[in-house]
Amino acid sequence: MADEWSSSLDVHLDWTPGLGRKGLAKAVRQAIRDGRWRPGSVVPSTRALAHDLGVARGTVTRVYSDLAAEGYLQTSQGAPTRVATAGAQPLTQPRPIASREPAMRWNLMAGRPDAALFPRDIWLASTKRVLQHTHNETFGYGEPRGSSVLRATLSAYLGRSRGVLADPARIVICSGFAHAMTILGNALQSVGIQEMAFEDPSFNRFRDLAGATGQKIVGVPVDGNGMRISELTSPAVVVTPAHQSPIGVTMSPDRRATLTQTGAVIVEDDYDGEFRYDRQQVGALQALAPERVIYAGTASKTLAPSLRLGWLVLPRSLVDPVIAALATSGAQPSLLDQLTLADMISTGAYDRHVRRCRIEYRSRRDRLAAALPQHLIPQGISAGLHLMVPLSEAAEAQVPTVARRHSLAVATVSPMSMGEKRHGLVVGYGASSKNAFGGALDALLNVLRELQD
Structure with missing residues (x-):
């Protein structure tokens, strides 16, 4: 019995x-x-x-x-x-x-979306549909390169919205761009590439992750037209051509073309390509050379960083090395979350959400730019979730102390530089909630007044 x-x-x-x-x-x-x-x-x-x-x-x-x-x-x-x-x-x-630093009341850190904009009702509705219709295999270990449903959905979406040539068989799902840096560093090592170039300046966290895989990290300066391609000698390079991070410029068309002809493996970090405010978005670099460019995107800015959902569109020659590196990394996003994102995209809910966010973030950027003192002219295009405000070296050196006095979390540029130092503020207007943005902006203006004095 x-x-x-x-x-x-x-x-x-x-x-x-x-x-x-x-x-x-x-x-x-x-x-x-x-x-x-x-x-x-x-x-x-x-x-x-x-x-x-x-x-x-x-x-x-x-x-x-x-x-x-x-x-x-x-x-x-x-x-x-x-x-x-x-x-x-x-x-x-x-x-x-x-804690290394006391918690600040106001948050203008770059690279962070407004968590209050996460579409809970839409995510819940998509999750319910997935749970009602998905097969039992969904609750297993999943496919090594990610959900075939999400890869097929991303193939159509990226082609439509960003001009990416994305065969689903060449798409790999990863746990965000930080995870992608570790995967790619190891995958490139496996094919004999041991040096990676990054834009100078750039966010040092991603450089550190690539360096932790054994890659030699070098910097290539950035000017008003993007990375100076004439100074690139590395066999692999990581770029943000649509909206350089953190300066905010767009890589010029001639440099985009020249970059694809260098023979280097190019990692295109399209971290905020959905958010262009002054005109139509710049198309992805990947379409110019799909066999040389690794296109990287995530849901971190459009939805939430905590989802840890990202994707890589790979040249054919790197599909197997990247899948092998992904397997050894031991990390993979939840298959249920992958299917939920696929549902949001296929039903049009994701596009509608991105458009709503675009309107909100554009309003904040316009408000920020209008409030800045006239002698401080932000660099870069009207796009993304941050802008850079140039400062003198002496003024930037005062920022940590003055910002702490006004309980404001904000980043400076010089720690992101590798060679010649640049100085300024990287102001992230996406980090605060809508209700808190006014207070954060007032705190920033108070900081700038003290620096001016």
């Missing part, structure tokens, strides 16, 4: 049948004293615990009665038995991790 199934709680007790009723009482008592059975929590019913331990129900009933009399358990007619607070010893609180 099949074993009777218990619908109660699973618990661990340091007890064996040979210890008898007194030993069982001691084990329960110790679990409460240790804090493993938390004050106020429901304990297994006498019937369920007796079944799980293979003892008579009366044995467990007597143990519970004794412990209730001692103040360890709390019983009530018609209600489940709970752990009382009297017998439990307070748990030692974990030692708080010392």
Whole structure:
């Protein structure tokens, strides 16, 4: 006969049948004293615990009665038995991790979207549709290169919205761009490429991740037309041609063409290509040389960084090395989240959400640009979630102290530089909520006034 199934709680007790009723009482008592059975929590019913331990129900009933009399358990007619607070010893609180910096009230850090804009209702509706119609295999380990449904959906979406030539067989799903940097650093190592160039300046976190794979990291200067391609000598290069990060310029058409003719493997980080405000978005570089360019995109700016959803469109020659590096990385986004994103895109909900965000972020950028003092002219195009405000070296050096005084989190440019130092603020107008943006902008203007003085 099949074993009777218990619908109660699973618990661990340091007890064996040979210890008898007194030993069982001691084990329960110790679990409460240790804090493993938390004050106020429901304990297994006498019937369920007796079944799980293979003892008579009366044995467990007597143990519970004794412990209730001692103040360890709390019983009530018609209600489940709970752990009382009297017998439990307070748990030692974990030692708080010392924060490097105090939390700031106002947030203008670059590279962060407004978390309040995450479309909870749309995400929930798509998740429900996926759960209603998906196969049971969805809850397995999934495909090595990511969901075929999402890859096919991205193929159509990227071709339509960014001009990317994206065969689903050449798309790999990863856990965001940081994960992509680790994967690509290792994959390029496997095909003999051991040096990667980055724009100078650029966000140092991605340089560090590539360097951690053993890649030699070099910088190539950026001017008003993007990376100076004439100074590129590395066999692989990471660029942000649509909206250089952090300067904000667009790579000129002639440099885009020249870059694709260098013979280097190009990683195109299209980190905020959906957000162009002054005119139509610049198309992806990848379309000029799909066998030389690795196109990288994510949902971090359009939806939320915590989703850890990204994708790579690869040259044919790098598909297998990247899949192998992805497998050894041990990370892969949730297949359920992949299918939810695919549903959002295929139903048009994703496009509508991006358009709503575009309107909100454009309004913030216009408001920020109009509020800046006249002598501070932001660099770059009207796009993305940040702008750069040039400062003198002396003024930038004061920023950490002055910004802290006004409880403002904002980044400076010089830590992102590799060779010749640039100086300024990188103001992220996406990080604050809509209601908090006004206060953050006021804090920024107060900081700039002090720097001016």
